[in-house]
Amino acid sequence: MSTVDSRPAPAAAPPSRVERAAAGTADYLDQRTGIGGAVKEFARKIFPDHWSFLLGEIALYSFVVLLISGTFLTMFFVPSMTEVHYHGPWAAMDGVQMSEAFASTLRLSFEVRGGLLMRQIHHWAALIFMAAIVTHMMRVFFTGAFRKPRELNWLVGFTLMILGLLAGFSGYSLPDDVLSGNGLRIADGVARAIPILGSYISFALFGGEFPGTDLIPRLFTVHILLIPALILALIGLHLLMVVLHKHTQYPGSGRSDKNVVGYPLFPIYVAKAGGFFFVVFAVIALMAATMTINPVWNYGPFDPSIVGAGAQPDWYMLFLEGGLRLMPGQTEFVIGQYTLSLNILVPGVVIPGILFTAIALWPFIEAFATGDKREHHVLDRPRNVPFRTAFGVAFLTAFFVLILAGSNDLIATHFHLSINDITWTFRILLFVGPAIAFWITKRICLSLQRKDRELVLHGHETGRIVRFASGEYIEVHKPLDAHERWLRVQHEANRPLEIEPAEDSRGVRRKGFRVDALRQRLSRVFYEDRVEPVTPAELAAAHSHGAHDALPAAHDEHAGELTGASGGTRHLAADVENTEGTDSTDGPKHP
Amino acid sequence: MSTHHDPSTDLTTQRGEDGTLPERFEDPGHPEHHDRQGDHDPKANKRAERQVVVLFTISILGTIGAIVAYALVPPGETVGSMRLSNLLLGLGLFLGLAGIGVAAVHWAKSLMNDHEKSEERHAIRSEDSVRVKAVEALREGAKDSAIGRRGVLKGAMVTSLALFPLSIAVPLVGNIGGDWDVSRSKRTIWKRGTRLVLDPTARPIKAADVTIGSAFHVIPEGLEELDHPLNEKAKAVVLMVRMDPRDLRSEQGEGWSYDGIVAFSKICTHVGCPVALYEQQTHHILCPCHQSTFDAADGAKVVFGPAKRPLPQLPITVDDEGYLVAQDGFSEPIGPSFWERLT
Numbered sequence: 017m018s019t020v021d022s023r024p025a026p027a028a029a030p031p032s033r034v035e036r037a038a039a040g041t042a043d044y045l046d047q048r049t050g051i052g053g054a055v056k057e058f059a060r061k062i063f064p065d066h067w068s069f070l071l072g073e074i075a076l077y078s079f080v081v082l083l084i085s086g087t088f089l090t091m092f093f094v095p096s097m098t099e100v101h102y103h104g105p106w107a108a109m110d111g112v113q114m115s116e117a118f119a120s121t122l123r124l125s126f127e128v129r130g131g132l133l134m135r136q137i138h139h140w141a142a143l144i145f146m147a148a149i150v151t152h153m154m155r156v157f158f159t160g161a162f163r164k165p166r167e168l169n170w171l172v173g174f175t176l177m178i179l180g181l182l183a184g185f186s187g188y189s190l191p192d193d194v195l196s197g198n199g200l201r202i203a204d205g206v207a208r209a210i211p212i213l214g215s216y217i218s219f220a221l222f223g224g225e226f227p228g229t230d231l232i233p234r235l236f237t238v239h240i241l242l243i244p245a246l247i248l249a250l251i252g253l254h255l256l257m258v259v260l261h262k263h264t265q266y267p268g269s270g271r272s273d274k275n276v277v278g279y280p281l282f283p284i285y286v287a288k289a290g291g292f293f294f295v296v297f298a299v300i301a302l303m304a305a306t307m308t309i310n311p312v313w314n315y316g317p318f319d320p321s322i323v324g325a326g327a328q329p330d331w332y333m334l335f336l337e338g339g340l341r342l343m344p345g346q347t348e349f350v351i352g353q354y355t356l357s358l359n360i361l362v363p364g365v366v367i368p369g370i371l372f373t374a375i376a377l378w379p380f381i382e383a384f385a386t387g388d389k390r391e392h393h394v395l396d397r398p399r400n401v402p403f404r405t406a407f408g409v410a411f412l413t414a415f416f417v418l419i420l421a422g423s424n425d426l427i428a429t430h431f432h433l434s435i436n437d438i439t440w441t442f443r444i445l446l447f448v449g450p451a452i453a454f455w456i457t458k459r460i461c462l463s464l465q466r467k468d469r470e471l472v473l474h475g476h477e478t479g480r481i482v483r484f485a486s487g488e489y490i491e492v493h494k495p496l497d498a499h500e501r502w503l504r505v506q507h508e509a510n511r512p513l514e515i516e517p518a519e520d521s522r523g524v525r526r527k528g529f530r531v532d533a534l535r536q537r538l539s540r541v542f543y544e545d546r547v548e549p550v551t552p553a554e555l556a557a558a559h560s561h562g563a564h565d566a567l568p569a570a571h572d573e574h575a576g577e578l579t580g581a582s583g584g585t586r587h588l589a590a591d592v593e594n595t596e597g598t599d600s601t602d603g604p605k606h607p
Numbered sequence: 608m609s610t611h612h613d614p615s616t617d618l619t620t621q622r623g624e625d626g627t628l629p630e631r632f633e634d635p636g637h638p639e640h641h642d643r644q645g646d647h648d649p650k651a652n653k654r655a656e657r658q659v660v661v662l663f664t665i666s667i668l669g670t671i672g673a674i675v676a677y678a679l680v681p682p683g684e685t686v687g688s689m690r691l692s693n694l695l696l697g698l699g700l701f702l703g704l705a706g707i708g709v710a711a712v713h714w715a716k717s718l719m720n721d722h723e724k725s726e727e728r729h730a731i732r733s734e735d736s737v738r739v740k741a742v743e744a745l746r747e748g749a750k751d752s753a754i755g756r757r758g759v760l761k762g763a764m765v766t767s768l769a770l771f772p773l774s775i776a777v778p779l780v781g782n783i784g785g786d787w788d789v790s791r792s793k794r795t796i797w798k799r800g801t802r803l804v805l806d807p808t809a810r811p812i813k814a815a816d817v818t819i820g821s822a823f824h825v826i827p828e829g830l831e832e833l834d835h836p837l838n839e840k841a842k843a844v845v846l847m848v849r850m851d852p853r854d855l856r857s858e859q860g861e862g863w864s865y866d867g868i869v870a871f872s873k874i875c876t877h878v879g880c881p882v883a884l885y886e887q888q889t890h891h892i893l894c895p896c897h898q899s900t901f902d903a904a905d906g907a908k909v910v911f912g913p914a915k916r917p918l919p920q921l922p923i924t925v926d927d928e929g930y931l932v933a934q935d936g937f938s939e940p941i942g943p944s945f946w947e948r949l950t
Binding site for chain 1: 628629630631632634635636637638677681682683684689692693694696697698700701702704705707708709710711712714715716719720721723724725726727728730731780783784785786787789791792806807824826835837838840841842844873874877878879880881883884895896897898899909911912913914915916942943944945946947948949950
């Protein structure tokens with residue numbers, strides 16, 4: 017790899033012309049950049065393989081697609097709110113008064129060849145970008161990939177998600193159509209609900225009164241310069257930290273916190289990840305070719321007196337919209353002369369504030385409860401951390417209830433239901449749903465862990481029914497091999513912390529006890545309910561227990577065999593593969 | 608490495624010297640590698656290679672197809688031709704990209720060496736010796752800067768650094784909100800005698816033309832002549848309905864309606880969407896954005912949803928010619944609530 021010397025190697029065959037050219041180029045570059053060291057370091061860097069690691073890649077690649085298609089669009093889009101009259105091929109809008117932003121959107125859709133395709137690619141890519149970010153965060157959350165040393169990278173990723181939301185909202189508003197204009201009006205309404213500063217924030221956004229003439233040019237700068245630059249910089253930081261930390265890996269035999277098992281960057285991931293970029297781009301292109309998105313030419317230009325029924329924001333904004341729809345209006349208060357609109361502040365500011373703060377702080381909350389200072393590079397199986405998994409599912413349940421509430425009008429019209437009933441159902445579900453989801457998920461996790469224990473202790477059911485001479489039937493169980501077993505016993509179950517007492521032996525109050533007590537309470541909430549992985553001693557005991565009625569050999573000639581039947585009443589840990597009698601101390605020998 | 612008879616994983620051999628079992632299981636080590644068909648069968652290998660070539664060829668054809676579509680199928684003037692142009696260009700792009708992507712992934716999976724490798728990890732933190740040197744470097748630097756006990760210098764530096772952004776921030780904040788006259792959002796151009804005209808044709812409305820059960824989208828006369836018609840329109844739009852006067856249970860002011868005709872601000876008191884839907888049978892006005900529902904027959908009181916206050920009513924009457932006019936402007940600020948609304 018580090019061929020920086022242009023002289024031919026002595027013993028090898030004389031290099032071809034291509035090889036000489038490559039060596040010459042490498043030499044030239046290395047003498048000026050010292051890149052040889054980086055190539056040596058990174059070319060064969062190992063990355064683990066798993067489909068769920070592709071989610072972050074999808075986010076990255078859809079961002080690249082956004083940059084490519086967005087650059088195309090800026091060549092034709094005019095970010096101006098100057099009113100013009102449209103004349104062009106879209107007959108339905110002929111002569112209609114509209115802003116230049118909207119008119120240029122129509123022009124780049126219908127008169128620029130390939131413009132509509134690029135616009136649709138851009139919009140679809142934006143939806144996929146956010147979806148990939150959110151699912152990638154879910155993967156990182158549920159597998160505990162945010163644990164030390166990756167807490168800071170979690171924050172970088174979190175900031176990227178927020179920037180993605182802002183990028184989406186600012187871009188969505190640029191065409192200045194009826195839908196996006198009403199979205200801005202809602203944003204204005206939410207901003208104005210902020211106590212004391214509200215009106216001034218609204219004026220600052222719009223350069224005066226809504227809608228004014230400054231907003232589109234301002235959003236344009238934010239959308240094509242400020243946010244993309246920040247996103248790019250943070251993506252760089254995000255990936256730098258991935259390289260620095262080396263990627264996490266799923267548990268399995270041969271994988272530990274001390275190594276990383278997978279394939280080298282060159283050539284495997286150059287081909288796989290590079291190829292995957294084209295796959296992601298291709299899928300987006302196919303969507304843009306076949307599925308219309310945001311047909312602003314049907315909505316018309318923004319007019320503050322028009323709104324369409326069944327209007328929806330892009331999916332990642334639906335949870336905010338849902339919150340606004342659910343909050344009852346009775347929560348607006350007048351204090352003295354001043355109006356406090358909790359009916360807007362709670363769903364528009366408080367709820368997203370809580371949701372986002374919880375996401376951002378989770379790694380630190382969990383680390384506090386766990387008291388764990390070690391580095392973690394092997395991922396958790398979600399079942400092995402029931403509280404976190406249950407919390408995540410509860411969180412997502414609240415998120416999805418809000419998303420559904422943001423579409424309550426469409427649900428009403430599609431299923432012929434009363435909008436009032438739906439709204440009330442969601443109001444209740446927003447609180448009850450997460451609680452139920454938490455409980456169910458936690459139970460499922462614990463059950464899956466018990467299932468793992470069961471499997472390790474007693475092995476796979478083989479479907480082989482064996483009859484003893486005494487007439488007794490049992491099903492033969494096949495023990496797990498070492499690799500199957502390792503997957504199910506490799507984790508450590510977190511236990512509630514034990515702390516030092518409040519007072520030492522001389523009755524002096526200890527400093528920091530209250531923090532410790534809080535930590536202990538939290539860790540109890542997290543880890544009180546747990547299932548410990550099987551230990552070698554437990555397995556040995558299980559084997560010896562089975563040995564009471566075990567067969568001398570797996571293929572007992574005296575026993576009748578009923579293959580394929582099921583419903584053995586007892587478990588038998590007859591070791592088919594290994595030799596019998598894994599135990600000698602606490603169980604009788606085989607007959 | 609054998610999967611089943613590895614002595615290190617066999618329970619019987621995991622006992623310590625004293626015959627006790629360890630606390631935890633031991634990692635059995637990397638599982639055995641399974642070769643692919645193509646690793647042994649040259650035919651399968653060759654077949655995979657051909658598949659990759661075909662995929663790259665599909666990409667080439669796709670790109671050519673997109674260029675041909677660009678040249679031969681312009682978007683044209685009809686919906687059909689626009690759709691066709693978009694479809695063909697997009698399909699060409701799709702094939703051009705998908706061919707490359709699938710070819711590369713297939714190549715990697717079927718032809719490249721698929722033996723997993725293991726690389727060691729090292730603790731992220733730097734070695735103690737490095738840390739010592741780092742701290743030393745900072746100490747030396749601090750010493751070189753001679754900042755140590757010079758409190759005034761430090762104070763001056765911090766203050767100047769903290770202050771300088773003001774010369775950018777002050778002009779920015781000063782101008783970003785226009786003239787900052789936030790009280791304008793409390794006023795509309797409706798005043799005594801302003802004619803109600805149709806949106807968007809600006810035709811005046813005769814009371815006699817408003818049939819029972821109908822709803823009109825109304826703007827004040829003279830909107831178009833203003834400097835910022837959209838800003839004023841965003842506050843002044845009105846929804847006007849006529850119902851049987853006997854159905855009118857209440858209104859916000861005595862005599863604010865005219866013969867069953869009531870006019871309300873069309874800007875929702877929740878977050879400001881236009882409340883554009885009118886249900887003739889129930890006299891309900893519905894906001895399509897967040898489903899706040901107002902009862903036009905009962906002073907536009909909220910009957911459901913996230914809004915708290917009724918839509919402000921515009922007092923109306925007719926002028927000498929029989930056209931509908933405002934008796935006066937709105938008696939309260941229209942639209943969503945804000946902190947100083949009632950001041």
